[in-house]
Amino acid sequence: YLPWVWVLPSACKSPSLNQNYSWSFLKSSWCVNETVCSRERSRIIKNIVRTFKYIYGLRFEVTGLEKFQIEGPCVIVSNHQSILDMMGLMEILPDGCVQIAKKELLYLGPVGLIMYLGGVIFINRKSTSNAKTVMSGVAQTMLEENVKVWVYPEGTRNGNGDLLPFKKGAFHLAIQAQVPVIPVVYSSFSSFYSPAKKLFISGKIQVEVLEPIETKGLKTEDVTELTEKCFCIMRETFFRLSGRTSEANGLAQAPQNQEGVVLLA
Numbered sequence: 001y002l003p004w005v006w007v008l009p010s011a012c013k014s015p016s017l018n019q020n021y022s023w024s025f026l027k028s029s030w031c032v033n034e035t036v037c038s039r040e041r042s043r044i045i046k047n048i049v050r051t052f053k054y055i056y057g058l059r060f061e062v063t064g065l066e067k068f069q070i071e072g073p074c075v076i077v078s079n080h081q082s083i084l085d086m087m088g089l090m091e092i093l094p095d096g097c098v099q100i101a102k103k104e105l106l107y108l109g110p111v112g113l114i115m116y117l118g119g120v121i122f123i124n125r126k127s128t129s130n131a132k133t134v135m136s137g138v139a140q141t142m143l144e145e146n147v148k149v150w151v152y153p154e155g156t157r158n159g160n161g162d163l164l165p166f167k168k169g170a171f172h173l174a175i176q177a178q179v180p181v182i183p184v185v186y187s188s189f190s191s192f193y194s195p196a197k198k199l200f201i202s203g204k205i206q207v208e209v210l211e212p213i214e215t216k217g218l219k220t221e222d223v224t225e226l227t228e229k230c231f232c233i234m235r236e237t238f239f240r241l242s243g244r245t246s247e248a249n250g251l252a253q254a255p256q257n258q259e260g261v262v263l264l265a
């Protein structure tokens with residue numbers, strides 16, 4: 001990996017996302033219209049990664065895919081259990097959709113390069129202010145260039161059979177751009193994949209694309225409520241798809257406000 005790492009520090013400017021990455025010289029030298037090229041590269045990556053499911057013996061059963069047929073940009077949020085999610089992502093990824101990833105993945109040698117060329121946006125999770133600046137740029141770009149953005153709002157992989165509380169970045173982004181949030185839920189992998197139990201067998205993953213949540217007219221002060229609403233809907237769906245009742249998982253006992261809305265930390 002060393003040669004790849006050495007190329008990185010030569011800072012060039014990526015015009016569309018206002019970020020400094022050495023890989024950008026590759027984009028500008030190959031491409032007249034970066035948006036068009038990035039879409040095309042993303043399609044190629046998608047088609048390659050989609051074939052991995054045959055190697056790993058995974059089956060995806062998808063419902064609600066038509067919800068992606070909306071005109072214009074949106075923010076897609078989904079749960080994140082493991083690296084296997086990359087196959088689930090590519091299974092349903094709509095055209096013209098970029099993903100938000102942690103910056104460390106950019107330095108994963110060829111994988112980082114492929115992600116960069118596919119249009120992935122890298123954020124520094126350790127610096128909220130830096131992540132916010134990047135996300136603000138994304139809000140503008142997604143409107144100008146009609147791109148959808150895929151975010152894992154848990155902010156990290158989590159295979160503990162539940163969802164982690166959501167970070168707010170995706171919801172700030174949706175409200176700033178005034179675009180809908182489309183939640184996507186993948187059922188639990190635990191029946192066929194568990195690093196702790198050294199278990200990895202073939203299995204079926206249920207995927208559900210849920211109804212878009214509109215953000216028109218919402219303001220910054222509505223971010224927390226939007227985040228919680230989306231979390232509750234996705235958590236319920238996660239338990240249903242994974243064959244577990246929400247009561248069995250303590251959701252019914254979670255604190256509620258006067259309107260009966262579940263309040264979560």
Ligand SMILES: CCCCCC/C=C\CCCCCCCCCC(=O)SCCNC(=O)CCNC(=O)[C@H](O)C(C)(C)COP(=O)(O)OP(=O)(O)OC[C@H]1O[C@@H](n2cnc3c(N)ncnc32)[C@H](O)[C@@H]1OP(=O)(O)O
Nearest residue numbers: 099101102114128131132135152153155167168169170172
């Ligand atoms: C041969 C073929 C090989 C193929 C190889 C390639 C294969 C496949 C291609 C891969 C495709 C790519 C897939 C990418 C997957 C990547 C997966 C990941 O990396 S997941 C991890 C990274 N993602 C995230 O972290 C996103 C979610 N995180 C957030 O949104 C966070 O909010 C943040 C990172 C923006 C900030 O973090 P943090 O400070 O911890 O978060 P909060 O508690 O949510 O926020 C703190 C306060 O800041 C406010 N805030 C947050 N964002 C904003 C904003 N944009 N604008 C204004 N304010 C913001 C927030 O409200 C909090 O304030 P409060 O007062 O508490 O409300």
Ligand SMILES: CCCCCCCC/C=C\CCCCCCCC(=O)OC[C@@H](O)COP(=O)(O)O
Nearest residue numbers: 049052082083084086087102111155156157200
């Ligand atoms: C035994 C499992 C083998 C699984 C191989 C699956 C093949 C996957 C297909 C694509 C290849 C590589 C894509 C690399 C992208 C990695 C995305 C990822 O999952 O990053 C982790 C990040 O979100 C959060 O990091 P942390 O959980 O905070 O650290």
